[in-house]
Structures are given as C-alpha cells and as structure tokens.
Amino acid sequence: MTYQNVLIVSNLIGSARATEVYKKAASRFDEDAKELFVTQTERKYVEDLAAKHAGFDLVVGVGGGVAVDVAKFIGARSKARVIAFPTIISTDCIFTSSTAVREGGTVKYIPSKKPDELIVEYDLLLEAPYRLNVCGWGDILSIHTALWDWKLSADETGEKYDEEVAAQARDILSKACRVDNKEGLATLIECLRCEVDLCDGFGNSRPEEGSEHLFVYSLENHLKQSYPHGELVALGIHEMSKLQKNDVNKICRVMDDLELPYKTKDTGIYASMTKEVITGLPAYVKKHKFFYSVVNKLDSKRVRKPRTNQG
Ligand SMILES: [Zn+2]
Numbered sequence: 001m002t003y004q005n006v007l008i009v010s011n012l013i014g015s016a017r018a019t020e021v022y023k024k025a026a027s028r029f030d031e032d033a034k035e036l037f038v039t040q041t042e043r044k045y046v047e048d049l050a051a052k053h054a055g056f057d058l059v060v061g062v063g064g065g066v067a068v069d070v071a072k073f074i075g076a077r078s079k080a081r082v083i084a085f086p087t088i089i090s091t092d093c094i095f096t097s098s099t100a101v102r103e104g105g106t107v108k109y110i111p112s113k114k115p116d117e118l119i120v121e122y123d124l125l126l127e128a129p130y131r132l133n134v135c136g137w138g139d140i141l142s143i144h145t146a147l148w149d150w151k152l153s154a155d156e157t158g159e160k161y162d163e164e165v166a167a168q169a170r171d172i173l174s175k176a177c178r179v180d181n182k183e184g185l186a187t188l189i190e191c192l193r194c195e196v197d198l199c200d201g202f203g204n205s206r207p208e209e210g211s212e213h214l215f216v217y218s219l220e221n222h223l224k225q226s227y228p229h230g231e232l233v234a235l236g237i238h239e240m241s242k243l244q245k246n247d248v249n250k251i252c253r254v255m256d257d258l259e260l261p262y263k264t265k266d267t268g269i270y271a272s273m274t275k276e277v278i279t280g281l282p283a284y285v286k287k288h289k290f291f292y293s294v295v296n297k298l299d300s301k302r303v304r305k306p307r308t309n310q311g
Contacts, residue, residue: 089136138230146210149293212236
C-alpha cells in the first residue's frame with residue numbers, strides 16, 4: 001500500500017552525525033514526505049503540533065524516544081498508520097500505547113497508539129554510540145527498584161500485588177546483556193516488548209515503574225539539556241536502590257557489566273543536583289499524587305522526627 005500523505009517526525013537534528021543518520025533512515029520513505037523535527041515534549045507543544053499536522057495517513061518516528069513518542073501522538077490524532085523507526089534503543093516507547101509528555105513540571109502519559117510497525121535496522125542501530133543503546137536496559141533494570149516499591153505498597157497500603165507478574169518481570173530483568181552486536185540488541189528489544197506486554201496485561205506499569213522513574217521526572221526539571229531516558233533511569237535505579245537497601249551491589253554489578261553509566265560522575269549530572277532532587281522528592285510525589293514507594297518512607301521519617309522531639 002502506498003501512502004499519500006507521509007509525515008516523518010525526527011529528533012535527529014543539531015549535528016552532522018544526526019543529519020547523516022536521519023538522511024539514511026528517511027531515504028526509505030517517499031521523498032515528498034513532510035519533515036518535522038522535534039526536541040521536546042511539553043504537552044502544549046505536542047498538542048499544537050498534532051493540530052497543525054493533521055490529515056497525514058502515515059506518520060513515521062525516526063530517531064530516539066522523543067521522535068517515536070511524538071509520532072505516536074500525531075498519528076493517533078490523525079488516525080494514521082504509525083511506524084517506529086528507532087535509530088537508538090533508549091526507551092520502551094517503541095512498544096507502548098501512550099506518549100509521555102511533560103506538563104506542570106512532571107510527566108503524564110497520554111493515550112496515543114502502539115506503533116503499527118517497528119523497523120529494526122541492526123546495522124544502523126549498531127552505528128550509534130554503545131552508550132545510547134545500552135541505556136535501553138534502563139526501562140528493564142528499573143524492575144529491580146519498581147518491584148521493591150510495589151511490594152512495599154502492597155504491605156503498607158494494601159495495593160494489589162501479583163507475585164506471578166513480579167516473577168515474570170524478574171525473569172525479563174535477568175536477561176540483561178551487552179548490546180554491541182545484533183543478538184544483544186535483539187534480546188534488548190524482545191525484553192522491552194515483553195515488559196510492555198506484561199504491564200499492559202496487568203493493567204498498569206507497577207512492575208516496571210517505581211521510585212527510580214519518579215526521581216527522573218523530578219530531575220528533568222533541573223536539567224538544561226536532554227539526556228537519554230534510560231541513562232537517567234539508571235541513575236535513579238542506583239540512588240533509589242540505596243534508599244531501599246535493595247541489593248545495591250547486585251544491580252550495580254549488572255550495570256557495570258553492561259557498561260551502563262549510573263553514577264553521577266559518569267552521567268555528567270552533579271551529585272549536588274541528585275541530592276537536591278532526592279531531598280525534594282517527598283514533596284514532589286505528594287504534589288503530583290504519585291504512587292506509593294520508598295519516597296513515602298523518606299517523608300514519614302522526616303515527619304516523625306519532630307514528633308519524637310516533642311516527646
Ligand atoms: Zn521509562
């Protein structure tokens with residue numbers, strides 16, 4: 001089937017290398033296709049883009065998570081076919097049916113659509129710096145901290161917990177491997193697909209999204225430049241697993257083996273900023289009414305202290 005109106009959404013802009021990758025990927029599509037370059041996901045901005053770019057019957061997201069997520073959003077509004085053509089694997093958005101947008105200092109997931117097709121070109125993916133693909137494991141390794149938070153919530157608030165789902169999530173987590181070859185990348189992509197299916201089947205992303213993501217959503221307010229999602233998640237996993245006292249060495253060993261940067265000094269994010277974000281997390285979580293997690297324990301510690309002092 002040929003498409004009359006094709007829109008290519010991409011975040012590959014700003015360097016000669018990005019443009020080169022974009023041209024390679026976009027050459028697969030109609031040369032009359034309209035091009036749209038996006039670098040941010042503020043809700044208003046994305047909504048305006050979707051209103052301005054209506055009437056396409058094929059929308060292709062070429063590049064990283066931002067491009068794919070925005071393509072899903074515009075495509076869903078136009079009831080168009082959506083193709084995800086990632087040039088790095090840095091998030092699970094190639095499989096999810098919603099788009100993460102930023103609004104009011106936090107992240108909201110707006111229903112959009114699961115891509116109708118996923119193009120995986122291993123040669124192109126392997127041309128990307130290793131760091132930009134390995135961070136795709138962030139949305140899998142987050143299972144480590146997310147399950148801990150979920151269980152805590154089940155014990156303390158009575159939230160529904162499913163051990164069978166947790167076991168399946170742990171199984172996906174155990175498959176983490178290096179991504180410097182086709183097999184490794186294929187494993188990562190398959191794990192992301194399984195993780196999204198598991199969450200969809202369960203009904204929410206509790207098995208995969210915990211306090212490490214809350215940390216990321218808050219941290220992003222402090223950053224002047226955008227970072228690959230998975231890399232921020234890795235930093236969050238490290239910081240939150242320490243707060244949880246949750247097998248920190250074990251998860252760090254996995255990230256070390258993968259060469260996935262997770263320490264402040266490796267990610268280029270100041271330790272002082274990380275500290276500030278963690279200090280502010282209880283208020284942030286309360287303000288945005290996020291789910292129960294280890295962050296609530298920080299809050300209760302802080303609240304309880306004055307009471308003890310007062311006797
Ligand atoms: Zn994520």
